[in-house]
Amino acid sequence: xxxxxxxxxxxxxxxxxxxxxxxxxGDVVVHLxxxxxxxxxxxxxxxxxxxxxxxxQSPELVADDLAAFDLIALDFPAFKDGRAFSYARMLxxxxxxxxxxxxxxxxxxxxxxxxxxxxxxxxxxENAAVLxxxxxxxxxxxxVYQPALDAKQSVLRLRHHTKKAAx
Amino acid sequence: xxxxxxxDRTIVDERVKQFRGQVARRVSGDLTEEQFRPLRLxxxxxxxxxxxxxxxxxxxxxxxxxxxxxLAHIARKYDKGYGHFTTRQNIQYxxxxxxxxPDLLADLxxxxxHAIQTSGNCIRNVTxxxxxxxxxxxxxxxxxxxxxxxxxSTFHPEFSFLPRKFKIAVTASEDDxxxxxxxxxxxxxxxxxxxxxGFRFFVGGGLGRTPVxxxxxxxxxxxxxxxxYLEAILxxxxxxxxxxxxxxxxxxxxxxxxxxxxxxEMVDKEWQFIKDGKYDLPQDEIDRIKAYFAPPAYxxxxxxxxxxxxxxxxxxxxxxxxxxxxxxxxxxxxxxxxISLKPIGGIPGDATAEQMEVVAxxxxxxxxxxxxxxxxxxxxxxxxxxxxxxxxxEALSASDMGTSNLGTITxxxxxxxxxxxxxxxxxxxxxxxxxxxxxxxxxxxHDIGDLKVKISGCINACGHHHVGNIGIxxxxxxxxxxxxxxxxxxxxEDASIGKILGPAFSYDEIVDxxxxxxxxxxxxxxxxxxxxxxxxxxxxxxxxxxxxxxx
Amino acid sequence: xTGYVVTANRLDDGEVVxxxxxxxxxxxxxxxxxxxxxxxxxxxxxxxxxxEQMKDIVGPYEMEVDAGPNGEIIPLGQREIIRAKGPTxxxxxxxQAGRNG
Numbered sequence: 001x002x003x004x005x006x007x008x009x010x011x012x013x014x015x016x017x018x019x020x021x022x023x024x025x026g027d028v029v030v031h032l033x034x035x036x037x038x039x040x041x042x043x044x045x046x047x048x049x050x051x052x053x054x055x056x057q058s059p060e061l062v063a064d065d066l067a068a069f070d071l072i073a074l075d076f077p078a079f080k081d082g083r084a085f086s087y088a089r090m091l092x093x094x095x096x097x098x099x100x101x102x103x104x105x106x107x108x109x110x111x112x113x114x115x116x117x118x119x120x121x122x123x124x125x126e127n128a129a130v131l132x133x134x135x136x137x138x139x140x141x142x143x144v145y146q147p148a149l150d151a152k153q154s155v156l157r158l159r160h161h162t163k164k165a166a167x
Numbered sequence: 168x169x170x171x172x173x174x175d176r177t178i179v180d181e182r183v184k185q186f187r188g189q190v191a192r193r194v195s196g197d198l199t200e201e202q203f204r205p206l207r208l209x210x211x212x213x214x215x216x217x218x219x220x221x222x223x224x225x226x227x228x229x230x231x232x233x234x235x236x237x238l239a240h241i242a243r244k245y246d247k248g249y250g251h252f253t254t255r256q257n258i259q260y261x262x263x264x265x266x267x268x269p270d271l272l273a274d275l276x277x278x279x280x281h282a283i284q285t286s287g288n289c290i291r292n293v294t295x296x297x298x299x300x301x302x303x304x305x306x307x308x309x310x311x312x313x314x315x316x317x318x319x320s321t322f323h324p325e326f327s328f329l330p331r332k333f334k335i336a337v338t339a340s341e342d343d344x345x346x347x348x349x350x351x352x353x354x355x356x357x358x359x360x361x362x363x364x365g366f367r368f369f370v371g372g373g374l375g376r377t378p379v380x381x382x383x384x385x386x387x388x389x390x391x392x393x394x395x396y397l398e399a400i401l402x403x404x405x406x407x408x409x410x411x412x413x414x415x416x417x418x419x420x421x422x423x424x425x426x427x428x429x430x431x432e433m434v435d436k437e438w439q440f441i442k443d444g445k446y447d448l449p450q451d452e453i454d455r456i457k458a459y460f461a462p463p464a465y466x467x468x469x470x471x472x473x474x475x476x477x478x479x480x481x482x483x484x485x486x487x488x489x490x491x492x493x494x495x496x497x498x499x500x501x502x503x504x505x506i507s508l509k510p511i512g513g514i515p516g517d518a519t520a521e522q523m524e525v526v527a528x529x530x531x532x533x534x535x536x537x538x539x540x541x542x543x544x545x546x547x548x549x550x551x552x553x554x555x556x557x558x559x560x561e562a563l564s565a566s567d568m569g570t571s572n573l574g575t576i577t578x579x580x581x582x583x584x585x586x587x588x589x590x591x592x593x594x595x596x597x598x599x600x601x602x603x604x605x606x607x608x609x610x611x612x613h614d615i616g617d618l619k620v621k622i623s624g625c626i627n628a629c630g631h632h633h634v635g636n637i638g639i640x641x642x643x644x645x646x647x648x649x650x651x652x653x654x655x656x657x658x659x660e661d662a663s664i665g666k667i668l669g670p671a672f673s674y675d676e677i678v679d680x681x682x683x684x685x686x687x688x689x690x691x692x693x694x695x696x697x698x699x700x701x702x703x704x705x706x707x708x709x710x711x712x713x714x715x716x717x718x
Numbered sequence: 719x720t721g722y723v724v725t726a727n728r729l730d731d732g733e734v735v736x737x738x739x740x741x742x743x744x745x746x747x748x749x750x751x752x753x754x755x756x757x758x759x760x761x762x763x764x765x766x767x768x769x770e771q772m773k774d775i776v777g778p779y780e781m782e783v784d785a786g787p788n789g790e791i792i793p794l795g796q797r798e799i800i801r802a803k804g805p806t807x808x809x810x811x812x813x814q815a816g817r818n819g
Contacts, residue, residue, distance in 0.1 A: 058406060080205065080288065082328025086405045089325055094440050110189070110206055117324035140185050143177045145318045147445040148325075155174040155318070160451045194729070196773050214776060216801055217812050218732035247811055262811070264731045514807060585797060586805035593796070596807045646795030 002130070004112075005100070005122040007138075009131050012124075014050055014071060029073060032057050035065070043068055052104070055083045059091050066097050074120075076105035085118045092119035092149050109133040113140060117148040168229050168537060169314045169459045171279045178321065179276045182283055186210050187269035194266065209289060209327070210272070211282030215589050218262045222285040223275060227295040227313035227337075228256030228540040232531035235538055237278045239523035245271045250523070252508060252516045254580060254631055255334070256294045256540040257285055261587055283321060288329045290320035290401075294336045296344045297541040300460060301549045303497040306356045306364055308460045309339035312393065315448065315456060319394050326401045330408035331416035333401070334373075341660060346542060348372050348380045348662035349634055351418045352400060357387065365389050370400060370430070371422030374628035378664045379419050384431040390453065392438075395446035399438035403430075463535040463550060468500025472553035487609065488560050488571040493551075502553055504534070506546040506563060507570040507578065511607045512600050515581040516544030518568075525566045533559055543580050543619075545573070575612040576620055576685065577603045580631055584624030584641060585648070591624035593641025593648035593674070598622055601678045606685075615685060618698050621656070634658035636698045637684055638665040639677065650677040652684065654710060655702040663699075668707060669715050680714055687713050721752040722759035723791065724766060725801070726778035734801045734813070735775060737762060743775055745813065747791050747802045752783060 003012040014027045019034045023042075029050035035042060042049055050071030051062065059072065066072075072091060074084035084103065091097040102122040103115050112123060112134045123134070147154040171179070186206070193203040211222040223238070230238075238258055242250050245267055246260040253259055263271060275281055284291060293313040300308040316335060320326070326333075336347040339356035347353030353369035366388045372381025388396045404418045422430045479486040494503040506526060509515050518526075530538045530548055533555045539547035546568075551559055563569035572578045579602065582588065584595030599622055606612055621635030625642075632638035638653035649671035656665030672680045687710050692701050724737040735743035736750035744750060753759045759780035765771065766778035782794040793802050804812015 055410075080328055081410055082288075082326075083406055083410075085325045085328065086402050089402075108202060110202075111328070114322075114324035114327055141178065141181050141322065143174045143181070144324075145174075145178070145321055146323055155178075156449070156452060158174065159172070159455065160449055194773075196769060199769070200772055200776050214727055214732055216797075217734060217804060262731075266730060585800055586807050591797075594800075594806060600807070643796075646797075648796055 001104075001124040001126070002128045003102075003122060003124055004131055004134055007135060009128050014048075016052065027070070029071060032061065035062070039065070039068075050100075053084075053087065055081045059087050059095065059097075063095060066091075066095055066099075069097075069099055071100040071102060072097065073102040073104045073124075076103060076107055079106045079108045079111060085114065088115070088119040089149065109137060112137050117144070117150045117152075119149040168231060168310075169226075169456065175279070175318075176276075179279070179281050179283070182210075182281065182322075183269060183272045183276055186272060190266060190269055205287060208287040209284055210268075211285035212263075212265075212268055213286060213589075215261070215587055216585075217587065219265060219268075220587070221260045221263045221268060221271065221282055222253070223258050223260070223280060223282050224285050224292050225257050225280075225540050226317050227293055227299070227310045228297055228542075229299075229310060230530075230538045230540065231278075232527040232536050232538070234278045234280055235523050235527035235530065237275065237280065239520040239527070241271055241274060242520040242523065244274075249517055249519045251514075251583065252518065252540050252544050252546070254542050254544065254582075254629060255292050256297075256542055257292055258540070259583075261583075286332075287327075288331050288333075289327045290323065290329075290333045290335065292334075293317050293320070294334075294345055294350075294542060296338045296340070296342075297539040297547045298344060298494065298503055298549070299339070299539075300462065301496050301498075301501075301503055302340065302342070303495065304342060305340045305497075306358060307339050308457075309337040309354075309356055311453065311457050311460050312354070312356070312366075313337050314459075315393065315452070316397065319397065323401075326405060329401075329405055330410050331413070333404075333418070343658070343660040343662070344541075346631070346634065346658040346662070348660070349374055349378070349631075349658060350381065352397070353381055359387050363389070366393060366396075368396070368400075370434075371419040371427075372662075373417055373419040374631060374633045375417070376414050376626050377419065377423075378628070378633040379423065380662045380664065381419070382422070382427040384422075384427060384434065391447050391450070392442060394448050395442045395444070396434075396438055398441055398446055399434045402437050403433050407433075462498075465498045465501065465550070466552070468498075468552065468554075470499040472500065475553045475556055478557045482557075484564075484571070485557060485560055487613070488564075488569060489556060491571040491575070491613070492573045493556060496550070498550075500553055502551050502556055504548040504551045504556070504559060505541075505573045506548065506568050507572055508545050508568065509572060509578050509603065510567045510570050511577060512604045513567070514596050515579050515599050518546075522566050522568060525562060525568070529559055529562055543578070545578070571609060572612055574617045574619070576606050576615055576618045577612055578619075579603065580619075580621040580635070582623050582630035584622075584630075588624060588629075590627055591641065592626075592643035593624050593650065595622040595624040595630060595639075595641055598639065598641075598650065598674070598677055602681055605678050605682060615689065616697070618685070618688075619658075620681070631658060632656070633664050634662065635665060636702075637681060639681070642671055644671070648674045650674070650680075652677075652680060652714075654684070654707060655699060657699055661699075666707060669711055683713050684710055720794070721754055721783055721785070722756055722780045723747070723750045723752055723783050723793075724759055724762045724778055725750075725781050725798075726766060726775040729772075729774055729776050732776075737766065737778075747783075747793065750791060752785075752791060753780075756780060 027048040048070040052073040192198040213220040336350040349372040355367040368385040369381035492505040534548040581599040585591040622639040623630035623632040634656040651671040652668040653665030739751040784792045804814040
């Protein structure tokens, strides 16, 4: 699937492994169930490790293990299922996760702006044409009311030039 | 009232542009209906029985005359010359064309209005007390906090794909005129023992299939914590609200299933992570917004007005209207005027473009340029001098808005029902019209006194039937319209859910049935006893006997 | 004798439309094709959900109808009766007023 990261379509170095697969070498993404069964062997292998969470699997479940992952993929089984917006924020704000947070599944162009503001920095999309849409979508709103995770200053800060904004 | 700054204007303008693009992509086929539907819903655009329906936001029910005139203009230019005021203080238009909606929204934007998040699984219009700022007993104007919450909730990146819609209401006195106890979050401004002002939070109230009065989860949240506490509640709901069943997806189901105490703890746990941080509400911002809600330049007037007294004595109709529709204002010499949008036999909550313009003129001339929309589908002129009441009444009466029926049996709430709504099982408006005509006699209405009749055309309860003193719910029996009666509901601070009386009545029988309910009330009531008091005292049996005896 | 008609709303203004025998969408129920079986109707509903149709209409589904004494098509159930006519409380709006939209 085409991957948008850093405002471009990029090659995706990651491979998804099903629970029963032999693990390939290189960077691999596993499901939570496999992680819980094989933590030690997964930790000790060469290559980066990623985790894919279903929408009913909160990152709280792996809060203590986050250092093991360079990537966390959050699934949208249907675009209406907005749980992962909270999961992404939790990963960034509560757990200070600095790896890649990727949106996968039923990801709609019109959600990309919100996802970005919640801390997602990579998006698996249906086709590469979505990139142009994303670049437009990212520019659609120059003002935002709430403090969030993108670089935009919230309107609240801009209005009051608080000390925090100056830092 | 609040005025947009450059940031607010930018946000609304960019939204219009975004929606214009989305409509174009739908029309060209780039977007399927499945992809487009949530986008148009988040801009308040429904597809109903006969046409699209656009729900325009009226934040906490407050409008200037300029905005009211624009609503009239929209009714004429894009619709069929009228609009409908709703139980969430918004206005709905029933006949817009899809490709004209972006232009309609652009017109609205010129007067600082929009249709953002009036539908969809996101945070909806924050509603409030229609007497905010002008009734006695209020701690502060609650609309200041409504505006703060409005901004915080607009395009909130985390909470735009919730399990279901989310409704918040805010009041600031012991009197609840905004039905906060049947909202997803109801917020009441209160003072603690130290004299500090803060917020009391009720969470998990609601109507629909599972009506419930919302329990308190926090008796005092500090002002600076308003937004962080709201974040915590929404975050818990976004993660744990059910997504497998449309009818069990509201926060009230979550609160019920884990229990109030446990839910409050979950919120608190989440809140500990985010409080005292970037979501702290700066006093600067509170002050900035408060300035917009400062009281207008009231004149210093005597409490009573001699000319008013004369007019009341000379004109019985005017006297009745003053008694029924003018509420006490906290400033001497002023009154709160309630404009009835329930003329006898009329459609509750509807107003023509001409009527909107009459109201705009009156607001501009006699009420410091402000109008309110009530959740009971009427309008309010909040600041009218007693010496101006007569001329205001004359103008209202000439436009069929002077009915002296505030709070009486003909002041009904009615949803659009099967005449307009895709979700409905039965018509509600003609039932309201026929009840209104049955009780047309004003002295009869006044003798009955306060009696809230609320009619919903389906279980979604947009007509708030669960919290009507008499509630009427339209149901479908094999393609035919039937109506179930509930008794004893209330939407005020003594909130309660009405109880089902018995088997449903047909479209032809329902008005007689309602009249029999009223007869029982009149027969049994003690002097000065309100309907709710009677139902509490004697229960449903006397009503069942009268209505079902012949069956 | 009951039959089925395929109905939808027009994309541009939301007006109720009915599928005719030559696969057009008409604002008049009397123009619609009556299918004998629900299965036939459901097949046409699927056809209506193709992208080409969904550029003009939204939300197609099958509805039950009856034949009137003069062979006219009568919708079954209050909801479809109202959809075919317009809001009963505004007789000068909708199809009943004799104009489109």
